[in-house]
Amino acid sequence: MEELIQQLFNGVFLGSIYALLALGYTMVYGIIGLINFAHGDVYMIGAFIGFFLITNLHLNFWVTLILTMGMCALVGMLIEFLAYRPLRHHGAPKITSLITAIGVSFLLENGMSFLFGGDSRSFPQAIKLVNFKIGFIHITNIQLLILIVSIALMVLLQFVVQKTKMGRAMRAVSVDQEAANIVGIKVDQTISFTFAIGSALAGAAGVLIGLYYNSLDPLMGMAPGIKSFIAAVFGGIGSIPGAAIGGWLIGLIETLTFTLGISSWKDAVVYAVLIVVLLVRPNGIFGKKAGEKV
Amino acid sequence: MKRNLREQFIWLLIAFGGWLIIDLLTFGGVINSFMLTIITMIEINVILAVSLNLILGISGQFSLGHAGFMAIGAYASAIITQSLPTIWGFFLSIVVGIVIASFIALIEGIPTLRLKGDYLAIATLGVSEIIRITINNLEITNGPKGIYNLPQFSNWSLVYIFACIVTLIIVNLIHSKTGRAILAVRDNEIAASAVGVNPTKYKVIAFTIGAAGASLAGSLYANYIQSVTPGDFTFMQSISVLIMVVLGGVGSITGSVLAAVVLGVVDTVLQNYGALRMVLYSLILIIFMLFRPAGFLGNWEFSVKRFFTKQKSSRENKS
Numbered sequence: 001m002e003e004l005i006q007q008l009f010n011g012v013f014l015g016s017i018y019a020l021l022a023l024g025y026t027m028v029y030g031i032i033g034l035i036n037f038a039h040g041d042v043y044m045i046g047a048f049i050g051f052f053l054i055t056n057l058h059l060n061f062w063v064t065l066i067l068t069m070g071m072c073a074l075v076g077m078l079i080e081f082l083a084y085r086p087l088r089h090h091g092a093p094k095i096t097s098l099i100t101a102i103g104v105s106f107l108l109e110n111g112m113s114f115l116f117g118g119d120s121r122s123f124p125q126a127i128k129l130v131n132f133k134i135g136f137i138h139i140t141n142i143q144l145l146i147l148i149v150s151i152a153l154m155v156l157l158q159f160v161v162q163k164t165k166m167g168r169a170m171r172a173v174s175v176d177q178e179a180a181n182i183v184g185i186k187v188d189q190t191i192s193f194t195f196a197i198g199s200a201l202a203g204a205a206g207v208l209i210g211l212y213y214n215s216l217d218p219l220m221g222m223a224p225g226i227k228s229f230i231a232a233v234f235g236g237i238g239s240i241p242g243a244a245i246g247g248w249l250i251g252l253i254e255t256l257t258f259t260l261g262i263s264s265w266k267d268a269v270v271y272a273v274l275i276v277v278l279l280v281r282p283n284g285i286f287g288k289k290a291g292e293k294v
Numbered sequence: 295m296k297r298n299l300r301e302q303f304i305w306l307l308i309a310f311g312g313w314l315i316i317d318l319l320t321f322g323g324v325i326n327s328f329m330l331t332i333i334t335m336i337e338i339n340v341i342l343a344v345s346l347n348l349i350l351g352i353s354g355q356f357s358l359g360h361a362g363f364m365a366i367g368a369y370a371s372a373i374i375t376q377s378l379p380t381i382w383g384f385f386l387s388i389v390v391g392i393v394i395a396s397f398i399a400l401i402e403g404i405p406t407l408r409l410k411g412d413y414l415a416i417a418t419l420g421v422s423e424i425i426r427i428t429i430n431n432l433e434i435t436n437g438p439k440g441i442y443n444l445p446q447f448s449n450w451s452l453v454y455i456f457a458c459i460v461t462l463i464i465v466n467l468i469h470s471k472t473g474r475a476i477l478a479v480r481d482n483e484i485a486a487s488a489v490g491v492n493p494t495k496y497k498v499i500a501f502t503i504g505a506a507g508a509s510l511a512g513s514l515y516a517n518y519i520q521s522v523t524p525g526d527f528t529f530m531q532s533i534s535v536l537i538m539v540v541l542g543g544v545g546s547i548t549g550s551v552l553a554a555v556v557l558g559v560v561d562t563v564l565q566n567y568g569a570l571r572m573v574l575y576s577l578i579l580i581i582f583m584l585f586r587p588a589g590f591l592g593n594w595e596f597s598v599k600r601f602f603t604k605q606k607s608s609r610e611n612k613s
Binding site: 029033035083086087090092093094095096098099100102103104105106107109110111113114226229230233237264265267268271272274275278279282283 | 356405410411412413416424428533537544
């Protein structure tokens with residue numbers, strides 16, 4: 001029982017990372033309907049930027065986190081500008097954008113492998129590890145940090161989307177791009193901003209996971225990328241609280257399979273739960289049901 | 295019907311001509327064994343791409359689960375030819391693989407094909423990964439280590455014949471009554487059901503036939519490479535087939551064949567670049583998609599029938 005509760009806590013911490021990544025997917029998907037396959041790789045880039053800032057420039061953790069988020073935002077905007085925007089302006093089919101996204105993902109993974117080698121490196125301990133013990137539960141300060149930073153970022157994001165002018169523009173573009181354009185919203189700028197925010201969150205997740213698992217490599221974004229997209233689908237694509245819940249759900253399922261001793265079936269259980277959720281609620285847990293036009 | 299027969303015959307002649315060219319070149323020593331391996335892999339990719347195009351382009355359902363069905367065929371062949379190492383054992387294993395894959399596609403398709411677009415893609419990806427993880431955990435499949443030292447039954451000409459048969463079946467399916475129903479469901483589900491076409495039925499038919507094709511390709515692959523591991527059938531395998539279909543043009547069977555050939559050649563050329571290979575590959579992919587969003591051929595299709603009627607009509611115009 002104690003083991004189970006301990007694993008539940010671990011699941012929440014791991015899930016926070018998935019949630020941060022899922023937010024980027026859900027925002028981009030919500031606004032232009034594209035599964036941004038390169039998102040997991042922006043997370044990898046984030047981990048690498050964090051690595052270089054801490055090892056080479058000896059910056060402190062918080063400065064690193066903020067700088068990484070800024071740089072990842074630029075990377076995200078650049079990807080959108082170079083790869084997705086031209087296609088959008090040509091009115092290319094959605095699947096073409098998807099293949100382009102896969103191409104960008106390959107490029108980031110293999111480009112980084114080419115430049116820095118494919119080996120895994122160890123992430124510098126920017127924060128000294130401290131173990132807490134509450135009752136029978138072990139928690140480290142890094143786990144707490146992950147949880148607090150991700151919740152803070154999610155609250156901030158929810159505020160930006162719901163309360164600011166840019167957030168209103170984002171919501172308008174996600175409903176109808178053309179109509180948003182007619183009422184004077186700069187559609188390209190808004191989409192670019194969405195990529196910036198999503199990528200900044202991915203960058204933060206990259207630094208946090210580097211600190212947590214203590215390692216990074218150019219292919220580290222692949223598996224979490226897919227998982228967090230699933231998290232976004234769980235919650236209902238386009239919904240910010242949904243993405244958060246989805247992320248935690250996946251984190252919990254993964255750690256639970258570990259407790260039950262079926263960890264080699266971990267991903268299968270995640271997918272099975274996903275399929276069941278989709279069959280019961282085809283638009284995810286928090287997804288809006290879009291009426292079909294006849 | 296008689297006209298149709300003539301076109302099928304011309305089609306077969308073209309296919310046989312292709313076979314003869316490769317055979318003669320091999321005999322003449324122009325094609326070495328390294329190139330034959332590439333040709334065989336291209337032929338396997340043709341089967342995969344054409345069968346995925348049936349699901350994606352013709353039926354309009356976004357499936358990311360091709361690797362799972364391929365894995366079923368590959369493992370069916372690997373397991374059966376291990377204990378029955380004859381060519382008939384191999385053919386039996388192909389049939390067994392197709393039956394299992396179609397059955398799973400049927401069970402998977404009936405509930406999930408209600409889902410739309412990317413949700414369907416994720417669900418099919420999920421089933422494919424569940425298949426792979428199951429293989430990874432079973433005893434009979436030898437877990438993550440996979441099965442080695444299989445007898446080699448498939449060679450380039452057998453795979454060539456199968457690739458032609460699959461293409462022929464799928465092209466004929468598209469032009470049949472069932473095919474028109476599948477196209478109707480793709481173009482407008484509600485209108486199709488209003489005129490009495492059952493959307494789920496036709497989506498499932500296309501999905502199941504596509505899965506059977508993938509399983510066949512898997513069997514041929516396993517007994518050509520002579521080994522199978524679960525790692526061969528990850529999500530990346532589905533993605534690479536998807537890339538072929540989109541590159542060729544979604545809905546164009548000719549395009550799928552062309553893309554499989556072009557990508558095979560590009561891949562071979564890029565092997566000279568070592569570590570830069572995948573970087574160049576991804577750049578080519580991105581740039582190609584930016585400049586030709588609809589793929590090589592869009593939805594253009596090569597047709598023997600049209601080719602000949604065009605010539606005839608131009609001759610009539612001249613006289």
